[in-house]
Amino acid sequence: MATLLEIEGLKTQFFTSAGTVKAVDGVSYTVEQGETVAVVGESGCGKSVTALSILRLIPWPPGRIIDGHIRFDNKDLLSLDEESMREIRGRDIGMIFQEPMTSLNPVLSIGLQLTETLVTHLAITQEAAQRRAVELLEMVGISEPNRRLKQYPHHLSGGMRQRVMIAIALSCEPKLIIADEPTTALDVTIQAQILELMKDLTRKLNVAMIIITHNLGVVARYADRVNVMYAGKIIESGSANDIYHDPKHPYTLALLKSIPRMDQARQAKLDPVEGQPPDLTKLDDGCAFRPRCRYAIDRCNADFPLLEQVGEGHFSACWEKDKLDTTLAEAS
């Protein structure tokens, strides 16, 4: 497999009246062609800002990418002019967001939104675009595509709108899809339908996908590799198996201990980490997780541990990574 996307040392900050928000603070990861990479972590840890940085959609003011490199398909995205960047967005990189209602234009018909993308990026005739739009809707499992093309977003259910978003994201045969919480707003049976559809289509068309979610079940079902973020940094990275069965960072371990299992009878009380994530305007040089960490040592106050290899393709940013007790604690 060849590397499609390579992010290195990415830093994105927001300069607000409350201080500088270090939303993304030195993130590096790669995505291979055709691979599904998950980014997980709790609210506010910088998942969406990382995705928006790849697309160069950080609003200035107040936000700005202040450091790092992003290589996509042998292009240096951070040095492209806006015109070339626009071409990449929507053509080479498709996007699917949490709430399709906000990303679809409410006053334009579904058909117009689909054909617009096709005509802009592929320079094909209106007629050809129309035919392709019908094909795309069929591909994402929407019945009566000809009728649907004339409808407006509010005529469709949440699940249908997300299918339309997928159709738009795939319309120009992208190499990468960035899906930010694509099913969070949907019911579980509809979520399963949409994720299955995304999986089938990305496999069939060999499209790579970055899926951003806080649902660890979704990650277990669909991701090849997983990046766990905390306070603007990736703190652990590895295959889904590594992350779930052999976690090497106290935060990953804490996450796994916080979620009850639906497939097993209850064993004991949950064992969550105390406290809450830090304020991203008040980060220091130490490890951001240390105030909540059961393994913290003095060194964690002064030095942020870099990601180090702990196994093949498995990395952890923790000084005490070899000392973790990975059995779930007994109920007190």
Add this chain to the structure above:
Amino acid sequence: MTPSVEPAVRDDSQYRGTHSEEILVDVKDLRMYFPVTEGAIISRVVAEVKAVDGVSFFIRRGETLGLVGESGCGKTTTGRCIIRLENPTDGKIVFHGQDLTELSQKQLIEARQKIQIIFQDPYSSLNPRMTIGDIIGEPMQVHGIIPDPVKRNNRVRELLTVCGLEVGFADRYPHEMSGGQRQRVGIARALAMDPEFIICDEAVSALDVSIQAQVINLLEDLREEYGLTYLFIAHDLSVVRHICHRVAVMYLGHMVELAECDVLFDNPMHPYTQALLEAVPIPDPDVEHDREHKIIKGEIPSPINPPSGCVFHPRCPLAVGGCKTEVPDFREVEPGHWVACTEV
């Protein structure tokens, strides 16, 4: 690969806590139809939304009953009817042997103190201009439970502590707190009335997993400590399996299945319950890898014009001719296990 994150296996019964056999809440054939109107000036009723359409269940004292089902199936409406925030179209709600639907306004206010509700969005349910202390203290003042301001203040501080918040939060405002902290305030406010029964409507749904786990543990501790009874409305089935004694599943205004928690999850009988459990991804790649993903087709129909017969029949893999016309009884197929399906 064998999992190394191995939970310590224990007899689980003691962890959910015990409950009595006394029935505290008894809901009988509850119906809530909302009128759908048309016309801005002279509005007329053109249809009805059958949000809850003949639902029956009971909750024992000290028990947590889970109420699950997808968006729009009527969970919140059921909860709002019990606490009489809605005026049910039909049915009985017996609390402590009293039918709440027959009480006068004055009697109702009294009965309602013992029933509290905690909402999903802790932000919109807290008045942004009041301090946390006033938010928690207000119901005690309004209902004259603790008229003395000094004593009331002490009680507020006590409640904050019980809910795991610093007493200093009493002087702060909702916007200065995180989502998890605001949810604790919502719980503290519900506890201020010294309730017996709390309806938790998606009370932990908006929280991140580590904070969610903290609040789940708090709810469990309070249940033990004060002998509380919960109706736990949620769409996250793993949380429901963890916290509930029994679980009820709704679909399009109807109850489709109700059973002991582990029975329901290990041996679901209704095809909808089966589909619902099948759809939930398990946070374990090995399990997911070995699982056959049978994905149910179609979407949830509108409650304005629900399917005839069994409301689930258009999506049901087991449907037979009779399902189109015949509304299945909610019957007890095994002791304590009710299912509304003719084909099981």
